[in-house]
Amino acid sequence: MTPLHEWTPTPEKAIALQRELAPRIEREDRLVPVCHIAGVDIGFEENGEITRAAVVVLAWPGDPMVGFEVVEQVVHREPTRMPYIPGLLSFREIPAALAAFDRLATRPELVMVDGQGIAHPRRLGVASHLGLWLDLPTIGVAKSRLCGVHDEVPEARGEWTPLRHRGETIGAVLRTRLGVKPVFVSLGHRISLATSLDWVAKCLGRTKLPEPTRLADRLASRRGPMLRPAD
Numbered sequence: 001m002t003p004l005h006e007w008t009p010t011p012e013k014a015i016a017l018q019r020e021l022a023p024r025i026e027r028e029d030r031l032v033p034v035c036h037i038a039g040v041d042i043g044f045e046e047n048g049e050i051t052r053a054a055v056v057v058l059a060w061p062g063d064p065m066v067g068f069e070v071v072e073q074v075v076h077r078e079p080t081r082m083p084y085i086p087g088l089l090s091f092r093e094i095p096a097a098l099a100a101f102d103r104l105a106t107r108p109e110l111v112m113v114d115g116q117g118i119a120h121p122r123r124l125g126v127a128s129h130l131g132l133w134l135d136l137p138t139i140g141v142a143k144s145r146l147c148g149v150h151d152e153v154p155e156a157r158g159e160w161t162p163l164r165h166r167g168e169t170i171g172a173v174l175r176t177r178l179g180v181k182p183v184f185v186s187l188g189h190r191i192s193l194a195t196s197l198d199w200v201a202k203c204l205g206r207t208k209l210p211e212p213t214r215l216a217d218r219l220a221s222r223r224g225p226m227l228r229p230a231d
Contacts, residue, residue, distance in 0.1 A: 001098075001133060001134065001135070004021065004132060004133055005017050005021075007081050007082075007091065007094075007095050008081055008082070009091065011085055011088060014082075014085075014088050014091050015087075015088070015122065018088075018122040018123075018124040018129075019122055021124055021129070021132060022118075022122055022123040022124045022128075024132060025118060025123065025124070025128050025131070025132065025187075025188075025189050026189055026190045026191075027118070027187055027191075027192060027193075028191075028192050029137075029190070029191055029192050029195050030137065030190040030191075031109065031110065031137050031190065031191060031195075032109050033109065034060050034109040034110050035059070035060055035109060036057050036058065036059060036060060036071060036106055036107075036108040036109060036110075037057070037058050037060050037068075037108055037109075037110045037111070037112065037199075037203070037212050038055055038056065038057050038058075038101075038104075038108035038110070038111045038112070038212065039055070039056045039058070039111075039112050039113075039114075039210075039211070039212025039213045039214070039215055039216035039217075040053070040054070040055050040097055040100075040111060040112070040113045040114065040130070040213070040216055041053075041054045041114045041213060041216035041217045041219070041220040042054075042093040042094075042096065042097055042114070042115070042126070042220075043220050043221075044080065045077065048080055048083075048084065049079065049080055050077050050078070050079060050080060051077065051078055051079070051080045051081075051092070051093060051095070051096040052075065052076075052077050052096065052220060053074075053075070053076045053077075053093070053096035053097040053099065053100040053220075054073070054074070054075045054100070054216045054217075054219040054220035055073065055074045055097070055100045055101060055104065055216065056070060056072075056073045056212065056215045056216045056219055057070070057071045057072040057073070057104060057106050057108055058070060058071060058211065058212055058215070059071050060110075062211075064202075064203055064204055064205035064210070064211045065205055065206065067205075067211075068211055068212075068215075070215065071106055072104055072105060072106050073219055074100045074101075074103045074104060075100070075219060075220065076096050076097075076099045076100035076103065077096070078095065078096050078099060080092060081095055087120070087121055087122070087146075089115070089125075089126055090115075090124065090125065090126040090129035090130070093115075093126055094126060094129055094130050094133065097126075097130055098130075098133055098134075101134060107136075108136065109136070109137070110136070110137050110138075110139070110191075110199065111127075111130070111131070111134065111136050111137065111138045111139070111188070112138075112139045112141055112199075112200070112203070112210060112212040112213050113126055113127035113130060113138055113139065113140055113141065113188060113213070114141060114142070114143070114209075114213045114216065114217060115127055115140055115141075115142055116128075116140045116142050116146050116171075116184070116186055117131075117138065117139060117140030117171070117186035117187050117188035117189075117196075118140075118170050118171070118186050118187055118188070119140060119142070119145075119146060119147065119148060119163055119165070119170045119171035119184055119186035120146055120147065120170075121146070121147050121165075123170070125140055125142075125146065125186070125188075126140070127139060127140030127186070127188030127189070128140070128187075128188045128189050130188070130189075131188040131189025131190060132189055135190075136189070136190065137188070137189065137190040137191040138188030138189050138190070138191070139185065139186075139187065139188050139191060139196040139199060139200065140171070140184075140185065140186045140187070140188050141183055141184070141185055141200060141209065141210060141213050142183065142184040142185075142186075143181075143183060143184075143209075144184065145163070145173075145184055146184075147165050147170075148163040148164055148165035148170055148171070149163075149164055149165070150162060150163045150164065150173045153173050153174070153175045153182045154175065155175065155178060155179065156175065156178065157175060157176060157177055157178055157204075158174075158175065158176075158201060159174075159175045160172045160173055160174040160175065160182070160185075160197065161173050163184060163186070169193070170186055171184055171185055171186030171187075171193065172184075172185045172186070172193060172196075172197055173185075174197065174200065174201075176200075176204055176208050176209070176210075177207070177208050180208050181208075183200075183208065183209065185197055185200050
């Protein structure tokens with residue numbers, strides 16, 4: 001992949017890079033037929049000194065109520081390159097994610113990231129930033145709101161309301177389970193919001209999160225998934 005920039009900028013330089021890169025995000029669909037979907041979750045160990053990136057590749061189509069076939073999985077750990085700075089998390093998280101993708105034998109056609117896409121003050125959350133680096137369609141599926149306002153989400157599964165910021169719709173607040181707090185869906189790169197919502201809905205199983213990010217979260221926390229050993 002062609003490097004976009006260095007990974008150890010000052011906060012001021014990182015903000016300038018976000019403003020420079022954000023206009024390059026493609027907000028309309030540019031997808032090829034999907035055979036594999038990757039889920040990405042990024043966490044930290046040793047009081048934030050180590051970044052941990054988990055990537056799970058699933059075969060598509062699959063049945064989220066029964067289970068997807070896990071084709072491949074990677075956990076990569078490396079020293080954290082930037083301290084925690086609100087709004088600049090992608091500079092802290094993505095280097096490990098890119099290293100994890102480098103170890104994959106399967107290149108997915110679609111990536112779901114546990115984090116924000118364009119639902120970010122400068123429209124470059126981790127899902128968008130990662131999509132630019134990989135040149136892949138990405139979707140942000142976050143558990144909490146970073147910016148923007150929205151109306152109350154109806155209680156029924158599948159209902160959603162727009163997330164708006166500075167007069168622009170930057171995402172959707174989606175109810176994935178009855179009686180459970182909604183998730184925040186935003187396009188990352190090379191995909192529209194409508195298509196992002198459609199894919200998240202198709203990947204919902206019995207839990208709050210779509211299966212790609214749920215399984216990546218489980219892998220990152222060592223609770224699964226596990227590939228069966230070859231016979």
